[in-house]
Amino acid sequence: MDKIISLIILGVMVGGIYSLIALGFVFIYKSSKILNLAHGQFLMFFAYVTYTLISQAHLPFVAAVIIVLVLSALVGVFVERFTIRPLMGQSILATIIMTFALGFIVEGIVILISKGYYASLPAFLPTGMWKLGAINISHQYLAILVLTLLLFAACMWFYQGSRAGLAMRAVAEDHITTASTGISVAQTFRLSWVIACLLAVISGLLLSSLYDVHIDLAGYGIAKGLPVILLGGLESMGGALVGGLIVGLAEMFGAGYIDPLVGGGFREVVPFILMVLILMVKPYGIFGLVKIERV
């Protein structure tokens, strides 16, 4: 029983991070139907930049994070303007491949400069552990979960309640109809890229507080983010949250019960098995938008 409870707790906490990674994908997909395959590399890149600012420029952690947030917003604007917008009107696939290439370029730059070392950020989240009998609750994981939930609440408020959010939802529906009301589609795209990059910074930092700063964070971002958004539905923030939790729980139970039988490694595969199963039943994901067709 203790094992089940601690697996659930761990699953929820790990799932929180996955949700946060997925949220970055959702923002861009919703407004432009583009799957940003560079998201993993972005979060790795920003984690590296933060580390470099702290270790080389000797900036305090908070200052470094603020600088990186500003930088990431600029990266978002830049990427949208020079790689995505020129491809507007072309096939979506071309744009997705563009993000794929962009990811490799970013990764290449990081390898070139850093030579691929491991590094660790100073601990910025509370460390320590609550012990309730045999169940351990890590303060670090808990802090990450709380932060994730707060960010989700903020994003959902922004999307449902603010003027800019309404423009984003309108753009998500139909570009030309929205443009005909005077809302700038290009500006809305830019905003969604900026938000996605800010989210990449935060999820990059949270991930590296758990796993160190390393090139593999990029692959990790993709390998965790994709199953979550496909599970939850590409357009849905709530889907990203629920999908993240499902993947987190499934991973932990896979690790707890099946890994010992097969000798490990099953944890990495669980999200994809789950993804295939759910897509067979619900091709739009659990909360994906189904096109409304009136007969």
Next chain:
Amino acid sequence: MLNVNNIEVMFHGSILVLSGVSLQVADKQMVALLGANGAGKTTTLKAIAGMLHVEDGKVTHGSIEFDGRRIEKLTVEEIARLGIALAMEGRPILEHLNAEENLLVGSYIKREGANIKKDLDMVYGYFPRLKDLRKNTGGYLSGGEQQMLVVGRCLMMHPKLMLLDEPSLGLSPLLMREVFDIVDRIHREEGTAFLIVEQNAMLALAFTEYGYVMENGKVVLDGVSEKLRANEDVREFYLGLSEVGNKKSYREVKHYKRRKRWL
């Protein structure tokens, strides 16, 4: 206010769709644009609203002026901000947004705070049914309700000129009349100018002051709506009447041979 001056529109750089379309809409005027299928009415509206590029089309000749400013090279957003609202054919609502959010999208560019509330009340004044449906998902509204929503969204933009593309398409005759009645009220009360593309020529000419008839990408006839209604050719080819008050008998006409050549 709107001055379309001898425009030529080409798609894909080679397909000529409009050649020599000229029309004017004065301040607070209601104008009808009539013509058979494929005459180029919708293309004319899209040219005015700056939407040709979506289908790889372009104004290759002539000019479009709005309030004395050339607009044929502006983007859709810029033209909308100048005060031209286009209600496209086929009721383009934002289907996953609810009715009220659909309207709010229209108010995005200009209004804030209390004014939005006032504008919503104005739209609900014209379309009381929308008020009851305001929390309903746009995609699940009926055809007539969606048409009202589209006109309402345009109204939220406080345009000087509204372009309506076949507002009566797919609506019952009763609902058609209702939509036109409301358009007429908006015209009188808000002073909005209208350019209306319509298949139902009788209805359109009854509500407008001036009309243009298009065929094969050209304007072939124009005049005061009442005169157009009395014009024999228009009666014959668009209204389906040959003698005053008599329904045309198709047995007596060999339509394909007697097709009117305008030019």
